[in-house]
Amino acid sequence: MAERRRYLSVRGGEWTFAAVGLPLALVGGGYALAVLYAGALLSLTVLGLPFVVAALLGARGLGALHRRLVGRLLGERVEEPAALPRPVGAVARGRVVLTDPVAWRTLLYLVLRLPLGVLGFAAAVALPLGCGWLIGFPLWGRLLEPGPRPTTWLDAASALLGLVLLSAVPGAVRALSGANRRLARLLLGPARAQQRVRELETARAALLAENTDQLRRLERDLHDGTQARLVALAITLSLLEDALAPAAGPDLGRLHTLVDRARGQTDDTIAELRRLTRGIHPVALDGGLAEALPGLTATSPVPVTVRLDLRERPGPGVERAVYFCAAELLTNVAKHSGARSAELSATAANGLIRLLVRDDGHGGAALGAGTGLTGLAERLAAVDGVLRVDSPPGGPTVVTAELPTRL
Numbered sequence: 001m002a003e004r005r006r007y008l009s010v011r012g013g014e015w016t017f018a019a020v021g022l023p024l025a026l027v028g029g030g031y032a033l034a035v036l037y038a039g040a041l042l043s044l045t046v047l048g049l050p051f052v053v054a055a056l057l058g059a060r061g062l063g064a065l066h067r068r069l070v071g072r073l074l075g076e077r078v079e080e081p082a083a084l085p086r087p088v089g090a091v092a093r094g095r096v097v098l099t100d101p102v103a104w105r106t107l108l109y110l111v112l113r114l115p116l117g118v119l120g121f122a123a124a125v126a127l128p129l130g131c132g133w134l135i136g137f138p139l140w141g142r143l144l145e146p147g148p149r150p151t152t153w154l155d156a157a158s159a160l161l162g163l164v165l166l167s168a169v170p171g172a173v174r175a176l177s178g179a180n181r182r183l184a185r186l187l188l189g190p191a192r193a194q195q196r197v198r199e200l201e202t203a204r205a206a207l208l209a210e211n212t213d214q215l216r217r218l219e220r221d222l223h224d225g226t227q228a229r230l231v232a233l234a235i236t237l238s239l240l241e242d243a244l245a246p247a248a249g250p251d252l253g254r255l256h257t258l259v260d261r262a263r264g265q266t267d268d269t270i271a272e273l274r275r276l277t278r279g280i281h282p283v284a285l286d287g288g289l290a291e292a293l294p295g296l297t298a299t300s301p302v303p304v305t306v307r308l309d310l311r312e313r314p315g316p317g318v319e320r321a322v323y324f325c326a327a328e329l330l331t332n333v334a335k336h337s338g339a340r341s342a343e344l345s346a347t348a349a350n351g352l353i354r355l356l357v358r359d360d361g362h363g364g365a366a367l368g369a370g371t372g373l374t375g376l377a378e379r380l381a382a383v384d385g386v387l388r389v390d391s392p393p394g395g396p397t398v399v400t401a402e403l404p405t406r407l
Contacts, residue, residue, distance in 0.1 A: 011075070013072070013073035013074060013075065014073070014074060014173055014174065014177040015124055015173065016073050017069065017070075017073040017074055017120070017177065017180070018120035018121060018123060018124035018125075018173055018176060018177070019120075019121065019124050019125055021069075021117045021120050021121065021180075022117045022118065022120070022121035024065075024066070024069070024117065025113050025114050025116065025117020025118065025120075026114065026117065028062055028066070028110035028113055028114070029110055029111055029113060029114030029117070031058070031059075031062065031110060032059070032107045032108075032110035032111045033111065035052070035055040035056075035058075035059070035107065036107070038051065038055075039051060039052045039055065049094060049098070050094070052098065053094045053097045053098060056097050056098070056100060056103035056104070056107075057097060057103070059103045059104075059106040059107050059110070060084075060100075060102060060103050060106060062106065062110060063102070063103075063106035063109065063188050064080070066109070066110075066113070066184065066188060067080065067184065067188050070180065070181065070184040070188070074177055074180060074181055074184075076181040076184060076185060078184050078185055078188045078189045079189050079190060080189075080190075081102040081189065081190040082190060084096055084097065084100060102190070105187045105188075106187065106188065108187055109183060109184070109187035109188055112183060112187075113180075113183065116176060116179055116180055116183065119176055120173070120176045120177075120180070123169060123172035123173050123176055124169075124173050127165060127166075127168075127169055127172070128166065128169055130162075130165070131162040131163075131165045131166040131169070132162070133162070134159065134161055134162030134165070135159050135162035135163060135166070225272050226269060226272050226273060229265055229268055229269040229272060230269060232265055233262060233265040233266060233269065236258055236261050236262045236265060237262060239258055240255065240258040240259065240262065243255050243258060285319055285320060285323055288310070288313050288319070289308070289310055289313075289314070289319055289322060289323065289346060289348075290308055290310050292323055293306060293308065293323070293326060293344065293346060294306050294308075296323070296326055296327055296330065297330065297344055300330045300333070300334060300342070301334050302330075302333050302334050302337075302339055302340070302341065302342050302359070303340075303341050303342070304330065304341075304342045304343065304344050305341070305342070305343045305344070306343075306344050306345075307343070307344070307345040307346075308345070308346050308347075309345075309346070309347040309348070309349070310346060310347070310348045310353075311347075311348055311349045312348050312349065312405055313348070313405075314348060314353050314403070314405040314406070315405065315406050317383055318353065318383055318403050318404065318405060318406070321379065321380060321383050321385065321403060322346070322353060322355055322401070322403065324379075325355060325376060325379075325380065325385075325387075325401050326344060326346075326355060326357065328372060328376050329355075329357040329376075329399055330342070330344070330357065332365070332372065332373070333357065333359045333361065333397075336361075336365070337359045337361025337362065337363075337365070337395075337397060338361045338362050339359035339360050339361035339395075339397075340360060341359070341360055342357065342358065342359040342360075343356075343357070343358045343359075344356070344357050348405055351404055351405050351406065352402060352403070352404060352405065353402070353403050353404075353405050354400065354401070354402050355400070355401040355402075355403075356398065356399070356400050356401075357398075357399050358396055358397065358398045358399075359395070359396060359397050360395055360396050361395050361396070361397055362393075362394065362395055363391045363392050363393050363394050363395035363396065363397050364391055364392075364393050365389055365391035365397050365399070366389060366391065367387070367389055373387065373389060373399070380401055380403065383403055383404075384403065384404050385401055385402060385403035385404075386401070386402050386403075387399065387400070387401050388400045388401075388402075
């Protein structure tokens with residue numbers, strides 16, 4: 001029943017896109033074909049290059065229109081490509097436009113959108129009208145022919161065929177909407193190289209901000225914590241020195257008290273320094289992830305089952321990213337999931353390391369939901385990693401991180 005409801009559920013935006021998309025598809029497809037045809041004819045004349053430059057700029061504008069329509073009616077958010085650079089000089093600007101992959105990919109989109117637009121209009125408008133004519137065929141025959149008309153097998157067959165075709169309309173509209181989403185995602189967004197540059201810029205900005213915060217936090221901890229402990233230790237040693245050389249001889253009781261205090265302050269300072277250096281480079285990673293991950297799960301308040309298959313050891317940067325990713329995910333399990341048990345598995349083979357954390361909590365986790373997953377995804381992107389979250393309401397939650405073992 002749920003599968004049937006999902007099959008029949010077609011959003012109003014999908015119907016609208018299919019119905020009004022035909023004129024836009026005809027205009028866009030005609031524009032793209034005219035540009036290619038006229039550009040080929042004018043390529044040997046003086047007007048050829050200026051015509052193609054203007055046509056490509058127009059294609060970018062049509063691409064922006066189609067991106068808005070796809071986002072508003074189909075719910076598919078297509079990221080806007082980067083703006084064209086504006087070098088000095090008409091020749092340089094023309095060269096930038098002629099080598100713009102976004103404009104050429106938009107022309108290809110307009111050409112491919114034409115048959116999809118025709119099929120979408122046929123599925124959303126022409127097919128239902130045809131089904132209505134087939135279902136009402138016996139009535140039309142009686143209205144058009146005077147006198148009594150016997151019912152024939154053709155009447156029953158036409159009505160049955162109309163109902164069968166009508167039941168296929170939602171599936172056809174949904175399938176064509178999915179094809180339009182994929183086509184827009186593939187051709188109207190930034191080129192892969194531009195997307196990669198944007199991802200690296202975002203990841204670099206996130207890493208710089210994170211490193212700046214870590215340095216400030218480390219400076220604050222050293223100033224307010226470690227430095228204060230060392231000052232207290234220096235004062236204790238000064239008092240100890242004064243207690244060693246009084247006029248009446250050393251006070252042994254006071255000496256023992258001051259030595260015990262200095263020993264305690266030294267131990268506290270060492271513990272503080274270990275805590276600070278652990279955040280810079282976990283000591284547990286000296287033995288690799290095979291030793292570090294079990295030790296990490298042992299400190300979790302939620303029981304964690306560990307499964308490791310680490311056939312190759314990742315590079316230091318990747319290893320550190322995986323360790324902190326596991327620590328962040330286990331912290332989320334303990335704080336937010338309400339889980340009674342969890343599972344952590346890690347595999348490393350064929351140049352790829354895959355970390356998976358699963359819990360039996362209430363679910364509902366998502367990127368940007370306030371559990372630090374968005375920042376974690378940005379940090380993984382800096383080492384070519386990808387974070388995937390599957391957490392339906394009611395659970396279970398499965399978070400997967402995939403990274404290359406070598407950068």
